[in-house]
Amino acid sequence: MNKDINQYCYGCGAKLQSDDINEIGYVKKLNNDEMMLCLRCYRSIHHHEYKKINLDRAYFEKLINDNVTRKNLIILVIDLFDINSSLNDEVLKYFKNNQILIVANKRDLILKNVNERKIIAYVKKIAAQYSDNILGVIVTSSQKKYHIDELLSKIYEYHNQHHVYMVGLSNVGKSSLINALLNSQSINEQLITVSNYPNTTLDMIEIALSKDVSLIDMPGLLYSGQMINYLKNEDLKFIETKKEIKSRTYQLMSMQSVFIGGLVCFSYLKGSQKGFTFFFNNPLMLHRTKYENSINLFDTHEEDDLLIPRALNVNFFADFVTNTIIIDEEKKYDIIICGLGWISFNGHIGDEIMLALPAHVKYIVKEAFI
Numbered sequence: 001m002n003k004d005i006n007q008y009c010y011g012c013g014a015k016l017q018s019d020d021i022n023e024i025g026y027v028k029k030l031n032n033d034e035m036m037l038c039l040r041c042y043r044s045i046h047h048h049e050y051k052k053i054n055l056d057r058a059y060f061e062k063l064i065n066d067n068v069t070r071k072n073l074i075i076l077v078i079d080l081f082d083i084n085s086s087l088n089d090e091v092l093k094y095f096k097n098n099q100i101l102i103v104a105n106k107r108d109l110i111l112k113n114v115n116e117r118k119i120i121a122y123v124k125k126i127a128a129q130y131s132d133n134i135l136g137v138i139v140t141s142s143q144k145k146y147h148i149d150e151l152l153s154k155i156y157e158y159h160n161q162h163h164v165y166m167v168g169l170s171n172v173g174k175s176s177l178i179n180a181l182l183n184s185q186s187i188n189e190q191l192i193t194v195s196n197y198p199n200t201t202l203d204m205i206e207i208a209l210s211k212d213v214s215l216i217d218m219p220g221l222l223y224s225g226q227m228i229n230y231l232k233n234e235d236l237k238f239i240e241t242k243k244e245i246k247s248r249t250y251q252l253m254s255m256q257s258v259f260i261g262g263l264v265c266f267s268y269l270k271g272s273q274k275g276f277t278f279f280f281n282n283p284l285m286l287h288r289t290k291y292e293n294s295i296n297l298f299d300t301h302e303e304d305d306l307l308i309p310r311a312l313n314v315n316f317f318a319d320f321v322t323n324t325i326i327i328d329e330e331k332k333y334d335i336i337i338c339g340l341g342w343i344s345f346n347g348h349i350g351d352e353i354m355l356a357l358p359a360h361v362k363y364i365v366k367e368a369f370i
């Protein structure tokens with residue numbers, strides 16, 4: 001892989017062109033003598049404007065097939081606030097023959113007092129279901145510059161004279177981590193564009209960390225089970241996780257519901273009164289109501305700001321898909337809503353819960369994480 005960097009946007013990796021303003025990689029005038037930023041990156045960085053481009057899976061697969069060999073070290077970046085979406089076969093299936101280092105990023109979002117060894121053990125246990133070649137797990141925060149030097153030393157330890165690929169779902173923080181690595185090395189490179197919108201990086205971006213080691217930032221994969229796919233652009237701010245997630249606990253009696261913004265309705269249908277702890281992004285309001293009122297409340301507040309945001313195509317309660325969960329073991333549970341957060345509680349045999357979700361958003365019921 002030898003891309004002449006002057007021909008590519010240093011922010012997103014797209015091939016530069018000055019023919020069509022509506023296509024990716026547009027610049028007013030090409031200039032081979034300097035590194036350039038395309039219009040989409042410029043507008044994203046300076047005006048927080050977003051031009052939607054969804055890269056499909058075939059494109060991602062072609063990049064891998066054309067470039068990655070079994071000798072390359074793979075760094076799988078996952079989002080600690082969304083472990084179960086970002087750590088599964090969606091991405092790992094492409095790297096069955098590679099050595100994999102897992103970087104569990106966005107540590108700053110999880111309570112400080114959560115034991116890091118516990119986090120690592122949880123991540124390792126999930127990863128072991130999908131790969132036999134996990135070299136280890138590093139917990140990082142690119143935002144807080146946490147464990148960036150540890151990541152760098154692991155890259156030097158494992159690169160084996162071959163390119164190192166940074167892969168993962170879109171928005172887990174791959175490009176942010178590379179920028180943090182560049183900063184920590186005081187490498188005077190232009191920074192890669194980062195944003196909370198899907199598919200910020202559009203093509204491979206090669207960064208030379210030293211004369212021996214090149215790191216390749218890859219475009220992220222989209223996973224259809226995540227909530228982000230069903231939000232309007234203007235509502236993405238509700239799920240942009242900037243600060244430590246404050247948990248919110250409700251003592252619920254049976255036949256009570258809690259709306260998570262206007263995105264999900266969690267209803268406790270059967271069981272004795274107990275605490276349910278909600279881990280959702282701070283800007284998402286939670287609203288408790290009686291189950292019997294929940295449909296009416298949702299349907300009559302469509303026009304105001306009580307239950308917002310709403311997912312695409314969910315204007316009325318009947319537009320949700322509903323799922324019943326019956327607890328069959330006494331233990332602490334998480335009900336995880338992919339790309340949104342989770343609800344923790346002590347499960348008792350016979351507890352009955354109903355989840356109303358937008359179609360295609362995936363949920364997982366499993367033993368509690370925190």
Ligand SMILES: Nc1nc2c(ncn2[C@@H]2O[C@H](COP(=O)(O)OP(=O)(O)OP(=O)(O)O)[C@@H](O)[C@H]2O)c(=O)[nH]1
Pocket residue numbers: 105106107108109140141142143144168169170171172173174175176177193194195196197198199200201202218219220221240241242243
């Ligand atoms: N709270 C927090 N946010 C982070 C961290 N790292 C990245 N982010 C944010 O996550 C969002 C996505 O970051 P990117 O670096 O663009 O993610 P990416 O994986 O490169 O995304 P694609 O290029 O779309 O594949 C941005 O809003 C970042 O500011 C982190 O350590 N903590």
Ligand SMILES: [Mg+2]
Pocket residue numbers: 174175176193194200201217218219220
């Ligand atoms: Mg990126």
